[in-house]
Amino acid sequence: MHPVRRQRLLLVLFVVLFSSLAIGLVSYALRGNINLFYPPVDVVSGKAPTGHSIRVGGMVEQGSVRRSEDSLEVSFMLTDYKASVPVVYVGILPDLFGEEQGAVASGMLDSEGVLQATEILAKHDENYMPPEVAYALENAGFDEKGKIK
Amino acid sequence: MMPEIGHFALIIAFCLTLMLAVVPAWGAWRGNATAMALAPTLAVGILVFVGISFACLASAFLQDDFSVALVASHSNSLLPPIYKFAAVWGNHEGSLMLWALILALWTAAVAVFSPQLPLLVLSRVLAVMGAIGVGFLSFSLVTSNPFARLLPSTPVEGSDLNPLLQDPGLIIHPPLLYMGYVGFSVAFAFAVAALLGGRLDASWARWSRPWTNIAWGFLSLGIMLGSWWAYYELGWGGWWFWDPVENASFMPWLAGTALIHSLAATDKRGLFKSWTVLLAIFAFSLSLLGTFLVRSGVLTSVHAFATDPARGMFILVFLAIVVGGSLTLYAFRAPTVSSRVTFAWVSRESLLLCNNVVFLVATLTVLFGTLFPLIVDALGMGKVSVGPPYFNAVFVPLMVLLVPFMGIGPLSRWKGDDIARWRSELIIPALAAVACGLTFPLLNAPYNIWVALSVLLSSWLCLGLAQDVWRRLRNASSAARGLRRLTPGYCGMLIAHLGFAACVIGIVATSQYSLERDLRMSPGDTQELAGYDFKFVEVTQVRGPNFIADEARVVVSRDNAIVTTLLPQKRRYLAGGSVMTEAAIDPGLFRDLYVAMGEPVGNDGAWAMRLHYKPLVRWMWLGAIFMAVGAFTSVLDKRYRGQRGVVHSDSKAALHGA
Numbered sequence: 001m002h003p004v005r006r007q008r009l010l011l012v013l014f015v016v017l018f019s020s021l022a023i024g025l026v027s028y029a030l031r032g033n034i035n036l037f038y039p040p041v042d043v044v045s046g047k048a049p050t051g052h053s054i055r056v057g058g059m060v061e062q063g064s065v066r067r068s069e070d071s072l073e074v075s076f077m078l079t080d081y082k083a084s085v086p087v088v089y090v091g092i093l094p095d096l097f098g099e100e101q102g103a104v105a106s107g108m109l110d111s112e113g114v115l116q117a118t119e120i121l122a123k124h125d126e127n128y129m130p131p132e133v134a135y136a137l138e139n140a141g142f143d144e145k146g147k148i149k
Numbered sequence: 150m151m152p153e154i155g156h157f158a159l160i161i162a163f164c165l166t167l168m169l170a171v172v173p174a175w176g177a178w179r180g181n182a183t184a185m186a187l188a189p190t191l192a193v194g195i196l197v198f199v200g201i202s203f204a205c206l207a208s209a210f211l212q213d214d215f216s217v218a219l220v221a222s223h224s225n226s227l228l229p230p231i232y233k234f235a236a237v238w239g240n241h242e243g244s245l246m247l248w249a250l251i252l253a254l255w256t257a258a259v260a261v262f263s264p265q266l267p268l269l270v271l272s273r274v275l276a277v278m279g280a281i282g283v284g285f286l287s288f289s290l291v292t293s294n295p296f297a298r299l300l301p302s303t304p305v306e307g308s309d310l311n312p313l314l315q316d317p318g319l320i321i322h323p324p325l326l327y328m329g330y331v332g333f334s335v336a337f338a339f340a341v342a343a344l345l346g347g348r349l350d351a352s353w354a355r356w357s358r359p360w361t362n363i364a365w366g367f368l369s370l371g372i373m374l375g376s377w378w379a380y381y382e383l384g385w386g387g388w389w390f391w392d393p394v395e396n397a398s399f400m401p402w403l404a405g406t407a408l409i410h411s412l413a414a415t416d417k418r419g420l421f422k423s424w425t426v427l428l429a430i431f432a433f434s435l436s437l438l439g440t441f442l443v444r445s446g447v448l449t450s451v452h453a454f455a456t457d458p459a460r461g462m463f464i465l466v467f468l469a470i471v472v473g474g475s476l477t478l479y480a481f482r483a484p485t486v487s488s489r490v491t492f493a494w495v496s497r498e499s500l501l502l503c504n505n506v507v508f509l510v511a512t513l514t515v516l517f518g519t520l521f522p523l524i525v526d527a528l529g530m531g532k533v534s535v536g537p538p539y540f541n542a543v544f545v546p547l548m549v550l551l552v553p554f555m556g557i558g559p560l561s562r563w564k565g566d567d568i569a570r571w572r573s574e575l576i577i578p579a580l581a582a583v584a585c586g587l588t589f590p591l592l593n594a595p596y597n598i599w600v601a602l603s604v605l606l607s608s609w610l611c612l613g614l615a616q617d618v619w620r621r622l623r624n625a626s627s628a629a630r631g632l633r634r635l636t637p638g639y640c641g642m643l644i645a646h647l648g649f650a651a652c653v654i655g656i657v658a659t660s661q662y663s664l665e666r667d668l669r670m671s672p673g674d675t676q677e678l679a680g681y682d683f684k685f686v687e688v689t690q691v692r693g694p695n696f697i698a699d700e701a702r703v704v705v706s707r708d709n710a711i712v713t714t715l716l717p718q719k720r721r722y723l724a725g726g727s728v729m730t731e732a733a734i735d736p737g738l739f740r741d742l743y744v745a746m747g748e749p750v751g752n753d754g755a756w757a758m759r760l761h762y763k764p765l766v767r768w769m770w771l772g773a774i775f776m777a778v779g780a781f782t783s784v785l786d787k788r789y790r791g792q793r794g795v796v797h798s799d800s801k802a803a804l805h806g807a
Contacts, residue, residue, distance in 0.1 A: 004491055015506065022510045022543070026517060029542035030535070034521070037532035055534060067750055072667050072757050091667045092385070092747035092757050095728045106536075132532055 035106055039136035043109065044083035050109045053118075056085050057104035057132040065099055078105060078115075080140040089117040097122040102133035152217050155205025156296040162198035162253070163286040165191055169256075169279030173272035177345075185272035189260035192275050195282060196257040203250045206295055207237050216303040219243060219295050225309045225724045227695035235320040236310045241444060241460070242295035247323060248440075249285050251331045256282065259335055259360070265790075266356060273342035274335075281334050284467045292460045309724035312696070318378030326371025326398060330436045332364020333401055336408065337433035340426040341475055344482040349422045354415035357429070359784040361412060362641075365405045366780030372398050373773035384730035384745040386665065386761045388769070391540040396519045397439030400512050404432040407508035409780075414501045418563055419490050421498075423483040424505070430479065434472045435512070441468055442519070493565035500561055503554045507547055514543045552606040552653070556582075556613035559642065560620070574620065578612035594662070603657035607650040614643055641783025648775025655768025664762040667747070671755040679762035681742060682706050688754065696720040698731070701756065703744050705735065715744045740764045 037055045038048045048054050056078055064077035064084075072091055076099075077084040087105045097103055097120060107117035121130065137143065169191040176184025206219075210233045215221040223240045224233055238247040256278040263271055289295070339357035343349045375398065380388040389395065408428040414420045441464040492498040518535045525533050560574055586605030590596045618635070625631025635643075664678055670685040677683075686702040698718040705712045715733035722729065732745040740762060747757025 007491060007494075010494070011502075018506055019510065022514060022547075025543050025546060026514050029539045030518075030521070033539040033542065034533045034535050037534065069751055070669070072669055072747070072750070092745075092759055095384070095730055106534075135532065 037104075037132050037135075039139050040078055040080045040085045041083040041136075041140055043085045043113070043115070048109055050111060053106060053108055054115075055104055055106040055132070056087070056115055057102070057130060058085070058136050059133070060097070060099050060101055060103050062099045078103065080136045081142040082140040085115055086113070087115045087117050087120075089120055093120055094122040102130055104130050104132055151205045152209055152214070152296040152298065155202045155209075156294070158198045158202040158205065159249075159286065159290060159296075162195050162202060162249075163283070163290060165195045165198060166279045166282035166286055169195065170276055170283050171279075172276075173279075174276035177269055177272045177276070182268065185268050188272040188275040188279075191279070192253075192256045192260035195279075196253040199246075199250050199253040199286075203237075203246055206243065206246055207234055209296075210234060210237050213307070215305070215307050216298050216300055217295075218297045218299045221299055221304050221307045223307070223310050225307045225695065227724060228310060228315070229694050231320060232310060232315050236314070238323050239310055239314045239319055242289070242293040244323060245285065245289045245293055245444075246295055248327055248331060249282070249289060251324070251327045252278070252282055252285060252334065255331055255335055259338075263356070270342055270346065270353075270356070273345050274338045277338035277341045278334060281338070281471075284471070288460075288463050288467065292463050306724070309695075309722055309727075312720065312722045312725070312727050312729040313382060315695075315722075316378065316382055318374065318382060322371060322374040322378055325367055325374060329364050329366075329368025329371050329405075330398070330401060330439065332360065332367055333405060333429075333433045333436050335360040335364060336429040337475070340429035341478065344426060344475075344478050347482055349426065351416060351419050354412050354422075354425065355789060358409070358412045358416055359789045361405070361409055361429075362780045362784050365402070365409050366777040368398070368402050368405060369773050369777040369780065372402060373770050373777075376773075377770050380766070381732055381734055384732050385759065386663075386732070386743050386745070386763065388659075388766065391518075391537045393519050394439075394443050396515050396540075397435075397442045400515055400519070401432050401435040401439060403508050403512040403515065404428060404435050407505045407512070408432050410501050410504045410508075414498055418492070418498065420492065421502075421505075423479075426483065427479060428505075428509075430472075430475045431512075434468070434475075435516075437464070437468045437471060440464055492563075495566045495568055495571075497558065497561040497563050497566070500554050500558045504551065504558070507551045511544060511547045514547070515540065518543070548653070549602070549606065552610055555646065555649070556609045559614055559617045559646070574616060575613060578609060578616050581612050582606075582609035597661050599657055600661050603653050607654045610646060610650040610653075614646055618643070636786055636788075638783045638786035638788065641779040641781070641786075643779070644782060645776045645779025648772040648777075648779060650772070651768045651775060652772030655765045655770075655772055658765040659763055659769065662764045663766075666760050668758050668760065669750055669755055670758045671753055676758075676760060678760050679740075680707060681712065681762065683744065683760055685756070685758065688756065691718070693720065695724065696722045696729075699746070699749075701744075701746055701758070703733070703758075705742055713742070715742070717744045717746045719746045719748075736767060738767055741766050 035053050035055045036048075037057065040056060040058045042048055043054075043056055048056075058078040058080045061077040061079045061084055064075075066075050067073070073088065074090075074093060075086065075088045078087055079085075087107075089105065089107075101122060104121040105115055105117040106119045106121075107115050110116055169188060172184050172191070173188035176182070176187070208214075209217045209220050210224050211230060213220070213224065213226045213233075215224075219240060219242050223243070224236045228236065237243045256275060259278065260271070260275060263274075266274075336357050339353065339360070343353045372395075375395065376388045379390070380386065408425065408431075411421050411425045411428055415422055415425045441461065444460055444464060518539050521535050522533050525531060556578070557571060557575065560571065582605055585608040586601045589601065589604045594600065621635065622628055622631035625634060666676070666678055668676055670676060672685055672687050675682050675684045682705065684704045684706070686704055688699050688701050691698050691700045698720040700716050700718045703715045703717065705715060713735040715735060717733040718731040720729045720731055721727075730745050730747075732743055734744075735742040741764075743759075743761035743763060745759040745761075747759060749755070750757050
């Protein structure tokens with residue numbers, strides 16, 4: 001074979017080998033690491049899997065935030081005004097977390113339907129709404145104040 | 150009056166960019182020297198008018214002109230003046246103005262600092278940059294006019310700048326990041342100009358290389374500052390979140406890293422020409438894609454501003470024109486510029502190719518992970534998010550793959566090399582690197598396989614570089630003379646690669662050794678973390694210029710000797726009423742101590758507190774600074790001074806001859 005062609009062939013083989021390696025890596029990494037988003041109504045109706053990391057977003061229900069007296073455990077309800085999901089989180093909440101504010105919690109559902117959250121995201125400025133929360137409310141047919149649209 | 154002048158100047162600048170995009174390109178096509186010679190003047194004119202416009206906007210912010218809608222919604226009379234100025238780009242419209250200003254800056258810089266460039270090439274390059282300017286200025290004028298007024302119902306007071314942004318980080322992070330982002334437009338313009346001219350020679354690579362290096366250096370600094378800002382401002386000690394917007398700045402950086410290495414091969418050996426052109430297109434397209442992701446708000450991110458679909462659409466169309474247009478041009482022209490140079494498999498060219506493949510694959514995997522939620526959403530398969538575990542799982546192995554080649558790279562020879570020579574040169578660095586990897590716990594660190602691996606790889610990198618420097622010095626008659634013979638280009642490479650090694654160690658050590666505890670602490674409580682005692686003394690009320698805060702006093706001691714007193718705050722901003730955590734950090738070269746306040750818990754004055762111990766976290770940022778310094782150093786190389794340098798040495802020779 002002509003040396004230039006042989007070089008080119010080897011190059012192509014190298015690129016193919018390497019990219020298939022990369023694709024393998026990507027699909028392996030994707031399999032375990034994507035978090036599906038569920039609106040509260042889907043979680044309550046049992047569409048969300050238990051034992052797998054998911055995200056749930058909605059408004060924090062008024063009067064539902066309870067802090068433990070002796071630890072950093074917090075529990076609250078996330079709602080899309082059709083259904084509410086109880087969430088438990090241990091740790092420090094983001095600054096803009098509050099009742100009647102949008103929030104997204106990620107974590108696993110336990111057997112009692114409580115979301116054991118490992119991360120809480122709140123909006124980061126006054127006028128911003130996480131797109132997922134907006135989507136969940138839209139889905140349920142309510143606006144962010146809980147009024148029917 | 151001022152805002153109207155600013156608006157008017159922006160419109161004039163827009164007309165000038167239109168002229169710059171059309172007239173010199175027409176001149177280059179027709180061979181009309183007068184039209185081509187207009188390009189540098191127009192470029193400077195654009196800078197002047199965008200500058201005036203930007204100055205008008207800034208003065209509106211500084212003078213609290215709340216009749217301007219942008220000022221009313223993003224500033225406040227209580228804001229310290231420096232933040233009023235930075236608030237100019239702390240919002241969508243203003244950040245576009247900053248983008249336009251920096252684009253004008255780069256365009257004018259190319260016009261002014263390229264006397265050695267043939268007029269034909271220069272006019273094409275500037276025309277392409279003018280066309281990009283047309284896109285951005287029309288975006289600004291049509292969809293996001295920063296000078297819109299609130300008349301007659303002018304508010305008395307502005308709503309506040311988002312407290313997260315009231316920080317020195319806002320003053321320097323966006324300008325530096327944009328310098329990098331927009332700087333790739335120069336590499337892009339050179340590539341497109343070369344495609345238009347159908348001539349891609351070594352001189353093309355030599356012209357565009359310094360610009361690309363500078364842009365890459367700025368991008369490195371910008372990303373590093375963003376990471377550092379997030380670390381101390383967001384209050385939970387993370388420094389990289391694989392957030393879509395971080396990825397948006399990281400992808401051009403990855404593609405740019407591939408580009409600067411591929412440019413080296415094109416410059417020195419005339420190789421990979423069409424590939425380099427493609428990378429230049431790719432890097433700038435990723436910058437634009439980043440802008441789209443940030444500005445359209447299609448993804449959940451800490452950087453998303455309140456959104457407007459028209460804006461997203463505009464950038465998407467612009468992106469399609471730029472990518473589609475340049476790729477079409479590439480498809481027609483690239484075959485004519487391909488190279489016929491060959492190289493052996495064992496050579497520096499192959500190693501650079503490895504670099505390129507690794508960085509390209511890394512870019513694509515990050516791109517895929519970033520866009521995956523959008524794809525799934527568009528297919529109606531639900532809303533997903535791709536978390537950090539994905540990115541870590543694909544990114545870390547790629548970097549591990551990279552470093553072994555990186556250690557050989559500087560030592561290797563162009564065109565063809567010899568494995569036996571590599572072996573004899575590198576056997577000592579290799580053994581020493583393994584020894585470092587095995588013995589680092591002697592530095593009083595617990596054994597950890599990942600840290601061991603990172604120490605092994607980094608020391609392999611550094612020792613390989615040291616071996617190469619020594620090899621260059623030992624052939625010189627004296628060490629001083631040998632050192633003097635190292636070119637700035639080589640020194641730049643050295644510094645940047647050392648920076649990369651520091652970065653690797655910093656990232657791995659921080660990820661593996663960091664300790665974090667979220668605790669409930671009452672005044673008087675002491676908690677121990679990593680051998681340090683954190684004593685929570687009291688909480689007092691303090692007042693800032695535009696906030697009031699609860700400030701905790703935490704005395705940190707070790708073996709009963711006081712190390713430092715940390716004063717984290719919980720601020721409430723007066724204008725918007727929003728609450729913000731201000732972490733307190735005791736920085737150090739080998740460890741950071743980090744305290745942030747959560748919220749009050751219970752009734753006895755107890756607070757939720759977050760304590761961090763972060764070893765070597767600074768190394769990562771220092772490494773990024775090294776990389777940028779390396780990139781800037783390499784630009785000083787004589788070879789980029791082009792013909793002027795040649796003429797100079799010729800005249801010298803003539804003098805000597807006489």
